[in-house]
Amino acid sequence: xxxxxxxxxxxxxxxxxxxxxxxxxxxxxxxxxxxxxxxxxxxxxxxxxxxxxxxxxxxxxxxxxxxxxxxxxxxxxxxxxxxxxxxxxxxxxxxxxxxxxxxxxxxxxxxxxxxxxxxxxxxxxxxxxxxxxxxxxxxxxxxxxxxxxxxxxxxxxxxxxxxxxxxxxxxxxxxxxxxxxxxxxxxxxxxxxxxxxxxxxxxxx
Numbered sequence: 001x002x003x004x005x006x007x008x009x010x011x012x013x014x015x016x017x018x019x020x021x022x023x024x025x026x027x028x029x030x031x032x033x034x035x036x037x038x039x040x041x042x043x044x045x046x047x048x049x050x051x052x053x054x055x056x057x058x059x060x061x062x063x064x065x066x067x068x069x070x071x072x073x074x075x076x077x078x079x080x081x082x083x084x085x086x087x088x089x090x091x092x093x094x095x096x097x098x099x100x101x102x103x104x105x106x107x108x109x110x111x112x113x114x115x116x117x118x119x120x121x122x123x124x125x126x127x128x129x130x131x132x133x134x135x136x137x138x139x140x141x142x143x144x145x146x147x148x149x150x151x152x153x154x155x156x157x158x159x160x161x162x163x164x165x166x167x168x169x170x171x172x173x174x175x176x177x178x179x180x181x182x183x184x185x186x187x188x189x190x191x192x193x194x195x196x197x198x199x200x201x202x203x204x205x
Contacts, residue, residue: 007051007084014048015041030074030087035098038075038090042104045077045086053077053086056101059111061119063145070094071121075101097124118143137166 007029012019018041020032033041045053055078062072069091077086092098100123101108112123113132120141123129131138139152150169158165 007082007086010048010050011045011086014044014051025087028085028087030089032089032091035073035090035092035096038073038088039099039101039104042075042077042088042101045088046104051086052079052081054080056105056107056111057085059108059115061115061121061143063119063143065145067091068093071119073098073115073121092121094120095122097122099123100125102126117141120144 008022008024011022011029011031015031015033018033018037020034022032023030042053042056045051057076057078060074060076062074064070064072071092071094073090073092075088077088078084079086090098098112098121100112102112102125109126109128110132112126113129115121116123116126116129117131117133118141130136134142135155137153140147142151152169153166154169155164155166157163
């Protein structure tokens, strides 16, 4: 029995029916659990002596805009006893709160704030659910896949008002076409020579 299958066996034993699905991604185990059971499942994984996931390393989001349950919230766990990692995932419908896990891992408060800030996933029971990376006047959630690359507002310091002001984004170009070609690949005028071209050997047609 491999180390991975051993951990998977223990996780399925400990969680029982709450282990909805397991995946092996690059040698690390992921398990899906029901969103309303996330705190209970994490407590089991922390306290079970065969699993002993003592540390919550991170909470992050993943955006699947075309899926009914748009987001995955992913909890990254580490066992100091067995030196193994485990990802616990819950599928979340947009605007439906996820129960906080601060009571299981106290560090979750900051991670949940980041997930809220970046993806807009609310966490019920978090006593301080505020933005943590973006500014208080920021609009939207920047890691959502439908968030515009330019954002909605830009920030600058106004010398007259002596404070930072927010203004709608103003692009200097109405339309920009990115063809993802390097300057060399994008050259269409073959008669135009750039500095350094004289060092290249000319290919006779």
